[in-house]
Amino acid sequence: MFKLQYPKTQVIYGNDALEWLSSVKSSKVAIVTTRSLLNSKLLSNILSLIKGDVIEGPRQHTPEEDVDKLARALSNYDTVIGLGGGSIIDGIKITFRGYYIAVPTTFAGAEHTQSGGFTSEGLKKSKIGKDIDVIILDPRATLETPKWLLLASGVRAIDHAIEALYSKDSNPFTDSLAIEGFKKLIRCLKDLDSLENRGLCQIGAWLSSLTMRYVRMGISHVFGYVYGPRYNIPHGITSCISLPHAIKLNYEIAKNKLREIEINDTPLYEFMERFLASLGIRKKLSEYAKLEDALRYVDVFVNLVNNSGNPIKIDIETAKKFIDEVY
Numbered sequence: 001m002f003k004l005q006y007p008k009t010q011v012i013y014g015n016d017a018l019e020w021l022s023s024v025k026s027s028k029v030a031i032v033t034t035r036s037l038l039n040s041k042l043l044s045n046i047l048s049l050i051k052g053d054v055i056e057g058p059r060q061h062t063p064e065e066d067v068d069k070l071a072r073a074l075s076n077y078d079t080v081i082g083l084g085g086g087s088i089i090d091g092i093k094i095t096f097r098g099y100y101i102a103v104p105t106t107f108a109g110a111e112h113t114q115s116g117g118f119t120s121e122g123l124k125k126s127k128i129g130k131d132i133d134v135i136i137l138d139p140r141a142t143l144e145t146p147k148w149l150l151l152a153s154g155v156r157a158i159d160h161a162i163e164a165l166y167s168k169d170s171n172p173f174t175d176s177l178a179i180e181g182f183k184k185l186i187r188c189l190k191d192l193d194s195l196e197n198r199g200l201c202q203i204g205a206w207l208s209s210l211t212m213r214y215v216r217m218g219i220s221h222v223f224g225y226v227y228g229p230r231y232n233i234p235h236g237i238t239s240c241i242s243l244p245h246a247i248k249l250n251y252e253i254a255k256n257k258l259r260e261i262e263i264n265d266t267p268l269y270e271f272m273e274r275f276l277a278s279l280g281i282r283k284k285l286s287e288y289a290k291l292e293d294a295l296r297y298v299d300v301f302v303n304l305v306n307n308s309g310n311p312i313k314i315d316i317e318t319a320k321k322f323i324d325e326v327y
Contacts, residue, residue: 013136015138021136029053030080032055032092057082058070058088058091060087061087063118064119070092082103084106085145104202112212147192153205155236156239161208161261166250166254166257167216181205182204231288253311
């Protein structure tokens with residue numbers, strides 16, 4: 001028997017979704033955003049729809065000290081609008097208990113989960129926060145996001161779909177979300193000059209990221225948790241480094257499920273290598289760290305992988321080989 005509880009969050013989506021903000025009635029509104037958007041047209045547009053105080057939110061990887069600072073800053077507000085990517089959205093999720101509206105500017109999908117990630121002592125950790133009340137998916141909110149960041153966040157969403165599909169916790173509901181989310185993301189990321197495709201990517205990220213409420217992710221995500229904060233590798237870029245190798249490692253046990261999303265009988269790990277290269281975002285760990293330094297953390301890596309949703313367990317030698325391959 002399997003029990004599944006569906007979230008109650010309201011999602012407003014489409015080309016004019018931002019206009020919904022003009023209907024919000026609250027006297028104490030904070031708009032938490034990233035430093036790069038403080039002088040943006042997007043923030044100006046939002047301030048024309050709803051009045052609020054602008055607060056600079058957590059930095060990349062949501063450092064614990066930034067989370068503590070944000071909690072203090074939001075203590076007197078009734079309504080908070082989170083404008084940004086995963087670091088902003090997660091930071092609010094785990095610090096604020098009032099009415100929360102998320103306006104994502106990337107495809108990372110943090111708005112669709114209840115847990116929020118933050119960095120403590122060089123390692124990404126997570127804790128359960130409050131469900132977001134309203135998510136606004138308007139493709140116009142992505143227009144000032146650098147293209148490389150948008151592509152990388154889209155790959156992160158693809159990572160959610162693939163690791164949900166082969167997770168040892170997978171079920172028919174999450175399989176369906178993962179398969180459809182993957183197909184949409186693969187199609188839309190090829191042409192982000194189209195506003196329609198940006199909207200399609202938001203839907204794909206919605207579907208694939210919703211799986212994280214119900215299944216644990218695997219080795220590709222764990223790689224990001226261990227090495228992303230430690231070497232300041234952007235959130236989505238960790239997936240651009242690890243995902244093809246994660247698929248290959250798990251392929252023998254997962255290939256029957258992965259065939260659901262394979263194209264022309266090409267093994268999925270080969271397809272993802274070519275797809276990332278075609279987008280210009282195939283990355284290696286060697287761009288961010290020295291191999292001998294990275295190998296120092298294999299014990300932590302093995303422990304986290306073996307307590308994740310990864311379909312196979314690994315040992316120290318397998319972990320070292322994996323790190324060497326992604327290097």
